[in-house]
Amino acid sequence: MLLQGLRSGSGRHGSFKGVNAGKRNISWLQRHARSIIYTILLVGFLCGLDSLLYSVLDGKMLHKSTITDQEAGTEQRVVEGKEGIKMYGRLLNLAMKSLSETEYEGHASKFLQDFNPQASMWRPCADKKTKSKGKSKNSSGFIVVSANGGLNQQRVAICNAVAVASLLNATLVIPRFLYSNVWNDPSQFSDIYQEDYFINMLKNDVPIVKELPSRFNLKDLEAIGSLVTDADIPKEATPRDYITKVLPILLQNGVVHFLGFGNRLGFDPMPIELQSLRCKCNFHALKFVPRIQKIASLLLSRIRGNGTKRSMLEEQLLGNFTSPSSTASLQESHTSQGPAQYLALHLRFEIDMVAYSMCEFGGGEVERRELQAYREAHFPLSVKRLKDNSQHLSPTDLRQTGKCPMTPEETALLLSALRFKRNTYIYLAGSHIYGGESRMLPLTTLYPNLVTKEDLLSPKELAPLKNFSSQLAAVDFIMCATADIFAITDSGSQLSSLVSGFRTYYGNGRAPSLRPNHKKLAEILLQNRTMGWKKFEDKIKRMVDEGQKVRLRGHGQSLYRLPRSKGCMCKHH
Ligand SMILES: *[C@@H]1O[C@H](CO)[C@@H](O)[C@H](O)[C@H]1NC(C)=O
Ligand SMILES: *[C@@H]1O[C@H](CO)[C@@H](O)[C@H](O)[C@H]1NC(C)=O
Ligand SMILES: *[C@@H]1O[C@H](CO)[C@@H](O)[C@H](O)[C@H]1NC(C)=O
Ligand SMILES: *[C@@H]1O[C@H](CO)[C@@H](O)[C@H](O)[C@H]1NC(C)=O
Ligand SMILES: *[C@@H]1O[C@H](CO)[C@@H](O)[C@H](O)[C@H]1NC(C)=O
Ligand SMILES: *[C@@H]1O[C@H](CO)[C@@H](O)[C@H](O)[C@H]1NC(C)=O
Numbered sequence: 001m002l003l004q005g006l007r008s009g010s011g012r013h014g015s016f017k018g019v020n021a022g023k024r025n026i027s028w029l030q031r032h033a034r035s036i037i038y039t040i041l042l043v044g045f046l047c048g049l050d051s052l053l054y055s056v057l058d059g060k061m062l063h064k065s066t067i068t069d070q071e072a073g074t075e076q077r078v079v080e081g082k083e084g085i086k087m088y089g090r091l092l093n094l095a096m097k098s099l100s101e102t103e104y105e106g107h108a109s110k111f112l113q114d115f116n117p118q119a120s121m122w123r124p125c126a127d128k129k130t131k132s133k134g135k136s137k138n139s140s141g142f143i144v145v146s147a148n149g150g151l152n153q154q155r156v157a158i159c160n161a162v163a164v165a166s167l168l169n170a171t172l173v174i175p176r177f178l179y180s181n182v183w184n185d186p187s188q189f190s191d192i193y194q195e196d197y198f199i200n201m202l203k204n205d206v207p208i209v210k211e212l213p214s215r216f217n218l219k220d221l222e223a224i225g226s227l228v229t230d231a232d233i234p235k236e237a238t239p240r241d242y243i244t245k246v247l248p249i250l251l252q253n254g255v256v257h258f259l260g261f262g263n264r265l266g267f268d269p270m271p272i273e274l275q276s277l278r279c280k281c282n283f284h285a286l287k288f289v290p291r292i293q294k295i296a297s298l299l300l301s302r303i304r305g306n307g308t309k310r311s312m313l314e315e316q317l318l319g320n321f322t323s324p325s326s327t328a329s330l331q332e333s334h335t336s337q338g339p340a341q342y343l344a345l346h347l348r349f350e351i352d353m354v355a356y357s358m359c360e361f362g363g364g365e366v367e368r369r370e371l372q373a374y375r376e377a378h379f380p381l382s383v384k385r386l387k388d389n390s391q392h393l394s395p396t397d398l399r400q401t402g403k404c405p406m407t408p409e410e411t412a413l414l415l416s417a418l419r420f421k422r423n424t425y426i427y428l429a430g431s432h433i434y435g436g437e438s439r440m441l442p443l444t445t446l447y448p449n450l451v452t453k454e455d456l457l458s459p460k461e462l463a464p465l466k467n468f469s470s471q472l473a474a475v476d477f478i479m480c481a482t483a484d485i486f487a488i489t490d491s492g493s494q495l496s497s498l499v500s501g502f503r504t505y506y507g508n509g510r511a512p513s514l515r516p517n518h519k520k521l522a523e524i525l526l527q528n529r530t531m532g533w534k535k536f537e538d539k540i541k542r543m544v545d546e547g548q549k550v551r552l553r554g555h556g557q558s559l560y561r562l563p564r565s566k567g568c569m570c571k572h573h
Helices: 002-010 021-068 072-081 089-100 107-113 151-167 195-201 239-253 272-285 290-304 312-318 351-356 364-378 380-388 395-400 408-417 436-446 459-465 469-481 494-506 518-525 533-546
Strands: 122-124 142-147 171-173 227-229 255-261 342-346 425-429 485-487 569-571
Touching (some): 089 533, 142 151, 151 171, 151 255, 151 469, 195 272, 227 239, 239 255, 272 494, 290 312, 290 459, 312 469, 312 494, 342 469, 342 494, 364 380, 408 436, 408 485, 408 518, 408 533, 425 469, 459 469, 469 494, 518 533
Parallel strands (some): 142 255
Antiparallel strands (some): 122 569
16 A cells, blocks of 8 residues: 555656556556565565665655755665665766756757757668569479567568578468567467558569468478477578478478478578568558557557647557547647657567576675576576676676666656756657566656656556557557657567668658667766766767667678668669
């Protein structure tokens, strides 16, 4: 009750009338009931009831005191007791002060208004070229692909499979998605992408069929030697590898099944027509199904308001869905004119990532035990490897070299140093932030207009996608891709890589993706106790600006992330 009361009191959604903060808190509590109880028990056991009460209160007290600067004495004690959860109390206070100062013109508006003339010279052009030999030639057999991983990994696998099928003159069967208990989602291709559109878009390049002809039985393929697993192909396989290893099987048996097909196609050297095809597949052939487009479009209208002119990005991603009339858009509760702009974040500060990093996040002994328990349960191999290897980096070393996932707190500091206004709308992709609301507090305190899809949609509206993590991820993909600004706060996930590629391809130089350099950020934050706010701002701005240069794809780099590359985008003068 105490927790819930405090949370409702935070009023972080006060400015948005469409959100029922109370409801959200209850469902949050339900979802996390077990971990809350577990944490409370553990803390209680360790520290006794006294310090339990302090630590529950402290987070909020600190939060309050940063706003009102009241009760300095209490704050002092609080900071000591709660050193953990906030790692940069001093900088956060400076950020809060800076954000609440009046006229706030700055660096952020540069990202929102400017467009990069150099970047806008590059235009999409992968759909212009077709081999148009697909129809005339004889198929060498069928390629079946069972892709593993989540939504974005599967996307990469699909387009690499298209390229392999083209290379081997084969017929591609619509890729299948392996069920994994990490993603917990039985969705198949047609649940996520428009199947006929995909087939049609690529018809001049690769013949694609929906089913493997019935004369083949998928279960028998292993026996006849047509099963190819990741162990059979090198990680960065070249076209040559496929021709020497896979083509003979294909010609002999008429079919090959790639099981667990991941990112098994190297980037270079690769013939330009194959690159072009991968690009066409990723940027033109894969359209989300109307059900997903519709929900994303509803979300977008809730943020941007009604009747917003659509960008090329939105046209590509939302298909025929125009923003439906919305009765509860953020914009209506916002006084300014024009469509509301928003920034999208993918924090990826989830327990698997946090535990896997082997870093510490200032949560003290409780956090250390919790993460260690998670590692032992989920990554027993890396725990063992760590024990055997005495040379491994300490959590401090990891942090100082920028190898730790960015926390919500660090994100808050980054955004405020870039002078994003306090009322900026932030769409938070993903979910289940490790540590929940208490971890999010530094960010939501500085940026109260932070929303998730669960905030903006009613349970009924979200119901069709509920239980399907890949379909929810597809909505996040669209929301990140169409945002005015996309801040890449994860450490190079497949989502941020694909989304920033999309923003480059269709953004016409007006869709910046901010990519903080984790190593430089760590260096800057090392001086968190001493650096003045102005200097902190300058250093952060410089770091982010360096990541904003127009980059062409270099040797060995991903075409999906950096599409400015021959055969994919064309330069106009
Ligand atoms: C396709 O196969 C048929 C019969 O197997 C053959 O007659 C024809 O020449 C082949 N066409 C091409 C383009 O290879
Ligand atoms: C695919 O077909 C083209 C044209 O018909 C041919 O030149 C090429 O050698 C074939 N590739 C393979 C791997 O069979
Ligand atoms: C979208 O609209 C166009 C033209 O209005 C139509 O040809 C197309 O079939 C529509 N697509 C979908 C997916 O409804
Ligand atoms: C949204 O736009 C539609 C037509 O463009 C209009 O009929 C509707 O009243 C608008 N809704 C709001 C809330 O402004
Ligand atoms: C989602 O899963 C839960 C539990 O597995 C089930 O009770 C619920 O009916 C499912 N909801 C939908 C919309 O399928
Ligand atoms: C904050 O600054 C202190 C003192 O300079 C340093 O020891 C600490 O590592 C810094 N914290 C982080 C997370 O970098």
